[in-house]
Amino acid sequence: MAKKDYYEVLGVERSADEKEIKRAYKKLAMKYHPDRTQGNKELEEKFKEIQEAYEILSDKQKRANYDQYGHAAFEQGGFGAGGFSGADFGDIFGDMFGDIFGGGRGRQRVVRGDDLRYDLEISLEEAVRGTTKDIQINTLAHCDTCDGSGAEKGSKVETCPTCHGAGRVRRQQGFFVTEQVCPTCHGSGKKIENPCKTCHGDGRVHKKKNLSVKIPAGVDTGNQLRLSGEGAAGEHGAPNGDLYVVVHVREHHIFERDGNNLYCEVPISFTMAALGGEIEVPTLDGRVKLKIPAETQTGKLFRMRGKGVTSTRSGYAGDLICRIIVETPVRLSEEQKELLRKLEESLEGSSNKPKSSSFFDGVKNFFDNLGK
Numbered sequence: 001m002a003k004k005d006y007y008e009v010l011g012v013e014r015s016a017d018e019k020e021i022k023r024a025y026k027k028l029a030m031k032y033h034p035d036r037t038q039g040n041k042e043l044e045e046k047f048k049e050i051q052e053a054y055e056i057l058s059d060k061q062k063r064a065n066y067d068q069y070g071h072a073a074f075e076q077g078g079f080g081a082g083g084f085s086g087a088d089f090g091d092i093f094g095d096m097f098g099d100i101f102g103g104g105r106g107r108q109r110v111v112r113g114d115d116l117r118y119d120l121e122i123s124l125e126e127a128v129r130g131t132t133k134d135i136q137i138n139t140l141a142h143c144d145t146c147d148g149s150g151a152e153k154g155s156k157v158e159t160c161p162t163c164h165g166a167g168r169v170r171r172q173q174g175f176f177v178t179e180q181v182c183p184t185c186h187g188s189g190k191k192i193e194n195p196c197k198t199c200h201g202d203g204r205v206h207k208k209k210n211l212s213v214k215i216p217a218g219v220d221t222g223n224q225l226r227l228s229g230e231g232a233a234g235e236h237g238a239p240n241g242d243l244y245v246v247v248h249v250r251e252h253h254i255f256e257r258d259g260n261n262l263y264c265e266v267p268i269s270f271t272m273a274a275l276g277g278e279i280e281v282p283t284l285d286g287r288v289k290l291k292i293p294a295e296t297q298t299g300k301l302f303r304m305r306g307k308g309v310t311s312t313r314s315g316y317a318g319d320l321i322c323r324i325i326v327e328t329p330v331r332l333s334e335e336q337k338e339l340l341r342k343l344e345e346s347l348e349g350s351s352n353k354p355k356s357s358s359f360f361d362g363v364k365n366f367f368d369n370l371g372k
């Protein structure tokens with residue numbers, strides 16, 4: 001799929017300055033944030049596009065590369081289907097929701113835990129029918145010893161004296177006022193007298209977590225499942241991020257998938273191709289009979305309605321399309337070769353060979369026209 005132009009995604013001019021880009025991004029991100037679009041896949045995709053565009057255009061170096069080389073500049077970089085990177089988004093959402101909910105400047109910022117990505121490989125059969133998979137993720141979980149607070153039992157937790165609980169400090173640098181994460185409390189806004197020994201005051205610990213993921217029927221490579229709250233825990237008891245499970249469907253030895261349609265190649269003997277007959281073809285629900293009419297040519301497609309994949313979104317079932325391959329026999333005995341020679345002699349008339357006759361007529365016309 002061709003990627004959209006990042007400037008178009010954000011709806012800004014190529015000459016837009018940092019402020020204009022940030023403003024455009026905030027507006028769009030608010031509109032399309034997954035918390036507001038309630039699992040609508042299309043809007044989620046749109047949100048990801050917006051995030052990706054902002055990540056590039058808000059970074060001077062990346063923007064310069066993009067202006068010069070376009071999307072090719074990042075092809076190896078691996079945004080992949082995820083593209084959820086770090087702190088910048090946390091910052092901007094901190095700002096944003098602060099603005100929306102009227103938190104104002106002095107309000108303490110709650111930074112959600114990171115979103116995580118898990119790449120899950122499944123077979124075509126599993127993708128078609130749906131399945132449940134047990135996965136293990138490495139994540140940060142709330143520390144049980146201190147219940148996420150980061151403080152030893154009985155220890156006092158005070159407001160950070162540097163930022164007075166805001167988690168951020170403002171600095172004057174020449175004409176500019178910049179805002180930074182507070183260096184004393186690293187954004188938590190708290191000062192812990194005796195940090196918890198288990199988590200060293202962070203409120204979270206590294207942990208392997210086992211999860212059971214339900215994969216709906218009809219998923220395809222690149223589809224993402226969002227498991228709300230299954231991402232990393234936030235610092236000091238802040239809420240968890242989300243886990244995105246990205247689906248990869250393995251190649252199948254018989255079927256090739258294109259959207260909701262399945263394709264497979266079916267070899268038949270040339271006798272059957274000429275005389276017609278009946279064969280069994282595989283489908284994902286077992287074998288079905290397929291009638292081959294007489295005079296079937298190689299490459300002919302037979303469509304079996306509804307034997308493809310049922311879409312998760314529309315509930316509409318795709319088709320199974322069988323492509324006939326007429327097989328040339330091998331390791332013939334002398335007797336068999338003789339029979340074929342006799343057959344060939346009897347096929348002198350061009351009416352028996354529809355493709356060859358039209359092909360050679362075409363060739364003759366081609367050379368005749370060249371001579372003119």
Ligand SMILES: [Zn+2]
Pocket residue numbers: 160161162163164165166167168182183184185186187188189190
């Ligand atoms: Zn502080």
Ligand SMILES: [Zn+2]
Pocket residue numbers: 143144145146147148149150151196197198199200201202203204
């Ligand atoms: Zn702890």
